[in-house]
Structure formats: structure tokens, C-alpha cells
Amino acid sequence: MADRYEPQTFEAKWQARWKAANLFETRQDPGRPKFYGLDFFPYPSGAGLSVGHCRNYIPTDVICRMKFMQGYNVLHPMGFDAFGLPAENEAIKNRTHPGPMIERYAENYRRQMELIGIGYDWSRSFRSSDPEYYQWTQWIFKVLLERGLAYQRMAAVNWDPVEKTVLADEEVIGGLGWRSGVPVEKRSIPQWFFKITDYAQRLIDDLDTVDWPEGIKQMQRNWIGRSEGVQFRMRVAMPHEEKSDEEFEIVERAPHFEVFTTRIDTVYGMTFCVLAPEHPSIETLEGFVDEAHRAEIRAYRENAKRLSDTDRQATTREKTGVFTGAYAINPANGERVPIWIADYVLMHYGTGAIMAVPAHDARDYEFAQKYGIPVQPVIGPAKGVSPETLPFESKDGFLVHSGEYSGLSVAEAQKELGQWFEACDLGTRKVQYKLRDWLISRQRYWGCPIPVIHSADGEIQPVPDEDLPVELPEVEHYEPSGDGSSPLAAIDEWVNITDQDGKLGRRETDTMGGFACSSWYFLRFCDPHNKRKGWDPAEVEYWMPVDCYVGGAEHAVMHLLYARFWTKVLYDAGLVPVQEPFQTLRNQGMVLAPTPFRAPREGETLGVGEEGIQITFEEAHSLPEDQVFHRYEKMSKSKGNVVTPDEIVEKYGADALRLYELFVAPFEQNVQWSNEAIHGQVRFLSRVFKLVDECRSAYDPLWRDAIDTGESSEAGKALRRLTHHTIRRATDDISGFAFNTYVAAMMEFLNGVRDVLKTTPASEIRAEASEMLETFVLLLAPAAPHSADELWDLLGMEGFTYQQDWPELDERWLARETVTIAVQVNGKLRDTLEMPTEADQATLERVALESERVRPHLEGKTLRKVIVVPGKLVNLVVG
RNA sequence: GCCCGGGUGGUGGAAUGGUAGACACAGCGGACUUAAAAUCCGCUGGCCGCAAGGCCGUGUGGGUUCGAGUCCCACCCUGGGCACCA
DSSP, rough: OSSSOOOTTTTTHHHHHHHHHTSSSSOOOSOOOOEEEEEEOOOOTTOOHHHHHHHHHHHHHHHHHHHTTTOEEEEOOOBBBBSSHHHHHHHHHHTTTTTHHHHHHHHHHHHHHHHOOOOGGGGGBTTTSSSHHHHHHHHHHHHHHTTTTTEEEEEEEEETTTEEEEEEEGGTTTTTEETOSOOEEEEEEEEEEEEEEGGGHHHGGGGGGBBBOHHHHHHHHHHEEEEEEEEEEEEEEESSSOOOOOEEEOTSHHHHHEESSSOGGGGGGGOOOEOOTOTHHHHHGGGGHHHHHHHHHHHHHHHHHHHHHHHHTTTTTTOEEEEEEEEOOOEETEEEEEEEEESHHHOOOOTTTEEEGGOOOHHHHHHHHHOOOOOOOEEEEEEEEEEOOOOOOOOOOOOOOSSSGGGBBBHHHHHHHHHHHHHHEEEEEEEEOOOOOOOEEEOOOOEEEEOEEETTOEEEEEOOOOOOOOOOOOSSOOOSSSSSSSSGGOOOOEEEETTTSOOOEEEEEEEEEEHHHTTTTHHHTTTTOOSSSOOOHHHHHHHHBBBBBEEGGTTTTTHHHHHHHHHHHHHTTTTTTTTBBBSSSSOOEEEEEEEEEEETTTTTTOTTTTSSEEEHHHHHHHOOOGGGEEEEEEEOOGTTOOHHHHHHHHHHHHHHHHHHHSSSOOTTSSSEEETTTHHHHHHHHHHHHHHHHGGGGGOOHHHHHTTTOOOHHHHHHHHHHHHHHHHHHHHHHTTTTTTTHHHHHHHHHHHHHHHHHHOOOOSSSSHHHHHHHHHHHHHHTTTHHHHHHHHHHHHTTOOOGGGSSOOOOOGGGSSSSSEEEEEETEEEEEEEEEEETTTTHEEEEEEEEEEETTTTTTTOOOOEEEETTTTTTTEEEEE
């Protein structure tokens, strides 16, 4: 019998036994509640898993294991997000084909997940690149198409010159491609979109129905960006040709335009208005202005077209614009205001035109200052008071210089002006969203083909269900063409087909971005091998929604928003019974690893936010110590700071790794990896083995019969209190994602047991010690399943801990006979008293006043007040 | 600039408004050992004190309260997200 933790001798053995017993195969017993625990769909990188990834999988595994022991039918699947740019790029770099490559990588991921003892039901696994899977991705695409939620249009898109593809807005970070890190360019090509904007309001509203981190919800709300305002028409007016410059007339033939504002209360302060350079009305407007203005407009628009989005949206950039020579009429007061064109107004938001109120908007103010446009304050901090400094952007104010609306608060004025604009048919109150439609087209090979045929007459036909999947053709060369077309377009024998009616047609050659594949995989896990349907409705009805969804916060907007959108579309189509896919969501913190840097040398410059030049570990060793410093960074292959579970399991064992990752910090918090602190877990497990080894001769499997009839000794009682106290803590902590305190509770359990056994050997309290041993092993099982099974076996028990019932709490043992009462004088602790639990207030007060440690602090003072919290403390207030 | 988190010993961290520092790591002392490792026992926030004990202490400054790491206000630092969205 091992009296210490020797993982090499048993971890592989138990993993093999679990596999042979199909232990984690999904159970669907009637009469049991269900629990669906899911991890984010991983892309299996060639670098394999790091201990950082494990921080996602281990906690979910702990919860799923406890839920199963508590009697739930647990669905805990794993599959691989194999399609998409990362896989294709890695394959190109390795000069191989993405298909077989990703298969190897996925196998390696699975090996590592098994190495750390994660209890997945592998019989349900799939890859998003399996034709049996993407057949149904294509089928869902058609559902969207039929419902008018998928469409193709020419679009200026984010073109990533390195990836040679189009990126979704969400994949452009600060004007740079999210993977390539280079500035994206504008290009105009036909693109497929999903109309997620139709669902904007529901995507906001239903966040209230799910248990997600508040920060993630807020990020989604911000991304969708709802704002309420008024949209109204500006009529164009030109100087009267035969009269003086001061007289104007409305030109009905001119292109009147609409503006959107959230600050209708400031409408009297409008001193100009601005059109985006791409605004379609400008072309007509040019016909009404003189030659000089026309030339300026054209020059400005040409220039704007050439600017990249990054340059245009750089916040440090000074605003630019041109006066058109035309004017518009402010409908609120009939005053004329000049019409400008400026690229700080964006065509894709609102109407692409704004009313500019420089007194109350920082951007308009900056522009007005630069071009000498008047500024008219209309909101002040108090009634009848003008603001002292401009711009005055606060909404906590009152209107001035606003006709009959002067004196109203901002809130009142927004309401009344909105009503007035609507009553006079000047405009309408409107809700705007920042969210834009989801660009799904990728001009790349390694993705799910869009199941559409373009017939010769230009019609778009979905591929019939019976012809799905549209399989990716096997090809030698799949590298992106670089001309904006998919490499699939070059495969004539695949592209050119005859449709059902015998007409010639061309297949759509774009593929879907990877986020499409991960927007429904959680449904497929409910019924992964269905050949006739994407899923059996009964299976999805049974398992959905996901009860516990765990992954990194970096998918806060993209994946989670898309998956919610698809679920809602499928709900509307009557295909799934839930409107939200993920009931509870939690984000694990990252594992950061020390990464070497050195100071820049002559001629080297640091980028924004950089503190040094990142170097390899080899280089760090070759440099003098004072030239190298370390920073904790996210683990990544490119930084060379990856710690793999393989090396940790090899050295310390899987259970020590699992415990360490659970214990090291709160679940949601980032942690700094250290190879040293893990020793504590090895030590803990060794002491557990030692305890079981010492006590097992006293172990009686029939302890239940003896324990409630027999009289307990003091030591026996202490042991039982400890046991049941820990059942409560472990159960609550695991349920509440407090894995660090769960492990701490187990350590305290061990320490407490050892204290009891110092005075009373286990053989004298056999029943209580047996209950303790069994409970200890079972409570430990979710976190350290290999050790738990080994210990279970050493106790002479049959089967796996996973199959045992979770220990049952007996609340009677939570009650204590005595409690420690804190005695304070003026809030400062002066003594602690061991008192019977049921001691009443008067008793506590009396004993507190008698305390020898307390009395010196009362001398010469008057007792003014006594606070007694039974079971807790006595506070004597003196003065 | 706006929206979220977070600042507690040498380190990771614990603490329903009620004994701050649980549980660990590291360190120090001791036992065992020829020795080391491993293991076991003890100490370990700062200052004063031989001790008993006292004073200070949860980023800073105020406030509420009998009592504040926890609640409120202002500020500083830090991590993340968004960013010309009218």
C-alpha cells in the first residue's frame, strides 16, 4: 500500500479502466434531472494544450463529476472547431493539407485531455470540418436564407492583405486584422451577410434572462449599441438668385436629407450640419452649388475614398471637412445653417448625416473651432444660466435660447420636442443600433461551402437538401488567390454545374467564416450522429439549454452573440425550444507565464504600450542578468513561454495539476504560473494517502448501521462535525465556482482529522472514522479523480467513485455546542469567550463585563451601550 | 474620453457589515539522517516589550455605523473592453 502520492503507479491505470467501462458515456435515465456542461469549442492548435487551456477544462469537469454523483444525467461533450483561418494558415505554413493536419492536432488535444483526466463523452465528438457536421451548417444557412436573413450585396469590406480575405467587423481590432495584426484595407466585392440587425433588440432584452457575468452582458449591450433619438428631415436652401445674399429659398428639387440625433433637446443650438463623404445626396447637391465649391467637394471626397479606415478613424487625427456652398433649414426655428462634408461623420451609422451642435458636442465643437463656425449654447447647468465652459455635454441641465422650450430640463425637452416633431410631421422618434449585419463570406478554401448556386440568369438558388452537403473538393492547392476570389473559383469542374432544371449554373465559391460552425455545435452534441436531421427535436428539448458554459472572456462579443442569434432564428423557425442557448456562463482567468524581455538597443524603438523587446529564453540566458527582465504574458507559441500539461503531469501527476489549477486563485482571475507552488498539492495528496493508509484497518464499510445507534465520544463527535461541515463547504463551493476554497476546505478537513486522530486513534472511533474516510475520498473525487479511485480501491471498495452517491449532508452536525464569542470595547477586540451556543443576551453581557481582559479597558469610563449579537460578539461602548 | 473589473503579509490568496490574514507557497528554527532529499513538529503582518500585553495595519483622503477589507463620496494606481456611433 502506498502511503504517499505516486501518480505514475495508478493514474494511467484508472484512465484505462474508465475508458474500458465507458464511464463517461452520456446517461439518460428517466426520472433523473439533466445537466449539460460545456466548454468553448476549441480550435486544436498544433502547439497542443497548455496549462492555460486546462484552466478551462478542469473546473467544468469538477462540476460535471459532482453533478453526476448527485444523480444528474450529465452531458459533457467535446469536439473541435476545425474549419477556419487558423487551421488553414497553419497548414499553409507547414506546407500540408488542413484536413489530415487538423485530425492529428485534434487527436493530440484528445490525448492531452485524457492525460489530465477530463471525463468527456468522446462517443459524441465531432469536428466542424466533418461533412456529416457541416451538412447541417449548410442546412441552417438555408434556414436563414429562406427567412430572409441571409443576403448577398456589394460591400466595402475589411480586407486583410496578409490573410488575403475579408474580415467581420468583430475581427478588426483597432483597424488591424485580429490574427495578422496588419491594417485592413477597404475593398468592394459581393459578400454574404446574415441579418443579425433584425435581432438587435431581442439580443439586448434576453440578456436579462441568463446568468452571465455582468461585464460580458454589458459588453454585448455596448456592442449592439442601442440609442434612442429623433430622425428628421433637413430641407436644402440656396441663396436667392435675384435677391441679396441674405435671402434664401427652399429648393424643392434639391436632395433634402435626414439626420439622426439623440440630443433633440439641443436642436436650437444647431449651427451647421454635416454629411458623410459617401453620402449619396452629395452628388445631386453638387449641381446646385458654384464651380469653386463643386471642385472642393470632389477633391475632398476623392481624398476620403483613398484613406483607410484606420487612418480615418485615428482618434488623434485633426478633423477635416469642406463647406458645400449649400445651406439647410433647421426645422425647429427656421434658421439656415451651412452644410459641410466631413469624414468624422460615418456613412454606416444613422443616416450618414448629422445636425451639428458645437456647444454641446465635443466633436462638433472641435470642428467649429477649426473652421470658425458659430457656437450657440442652448443648455445650461441651471435654469436661465448659460454654461461657463464649452462644450457643455452634461445631460444634467436646462434649456436656454430655445424658444418656448427654454427652462425645461434636458429630459423634459427631449420628450416634448420629440412629440412636437412628430406632431408637425417634421420627423420621427427612432431607435438606432451600432450593430451591423454579420459578414459571413470568406474567400478561402478551408471553410464550410455556402450551399448556393448562381444560375446563368443571375438567380440565386439554394442547393436542395438531398444534395447536401456541398463537399469541399479535394485539391492540391488551396492557398488564397489574393485577387479577392476564393481558390474554389479556380476549380472549374467543381464550380460549373447544371441545376435541377438542367440550366447551367455556378456554385457559390465563398465559404463561411468559422464563427458559423461554432454557432450551433452545442445543438449537435445533443444528437451527434443523426444522419437524417441536424438533431432530433426530442434530444434538443431534453438537453438544452446548456446549464454551464465555460470559456475565455475573449469571445464575449463574437461567438456568444452569433450563437445567440442562430438560436433565436432556429427558435423562430420552430426548430429549437429555447431562445437562449447558454443559461449560465462563466469565464475562467488566463494563466500567464514569465516571458523574457530586454531593453531596446540603439536604433530600436518600442511600439505603443511596449516596455521592452521580447526575446527567447535562450537569448535571455546568454545575456547578463541586469539586461533581462520578465513580464507575465498570456502563454503562446510565439512567445515561447508555453507550459504543457504533459511536462507537469510527468513531474507531478495529473491530480496535482488539477488541484493546483483549482486552488491557485479564484476561478475568474488571471494567475501567474509557477512550478514551485504545485509542490503544495503533491504534499497534500501524499498526506491524504498517508491518512487513508493509517486508518484503513479501522475502516468498516457497514459504518452506517453503527453510527446512529452508538453513542459518540467527544472525538467521534468532533470528527462528524468536521465531516459534515466539509460536505456543506465542498458542495456549496463547487456549485458557486469557488474551486479555490473547495480545495482549501479539503485541506482543512485533512488537517482537522489529523488533529483529532492525534488524541484518539481511529480504531476507537471506527464508525465515525469510516464515515470520514468515505466522505473524504468522495468529496475529493471531482478534483482528484485518479487518487480518489485509487484510495477507494485501497479501502476495499468496488467500482468507481464517479458511480457513488455524493455524500449526504446531515445538518444536525453543523450545529455547534459551544461558540466563540468576541468581546469588543469600542469595536476593538479585547477577549474571546467559549460559550454555550444557546447562551442568551443577558448572560453574554454579564460574562463579557466580568472578563479580566476587558475590565482594564472599562476603568474610569461610563458604559454607554452594549451591543450583543448572539453567537457572535459583545461590543461594550464606553465613553 | 466612455463602460466594466481589481488594489489585503515576502508571494498566491481567505473573510453573509461582527475575532483581518483561513488555506497554501516561500523563509526561519527543530526532529529524523553519516549527509542530503523526503517526511514530521514549531514560528512567521509591522512596531514597542524580558513577558503579560499594547499600538498600528486591507491603495489615499473623507463619511455612515456601536462596529467598515466589506456600504457611500472624492481621488490615485492597475487589468480588460469600446472608442469620431451623432
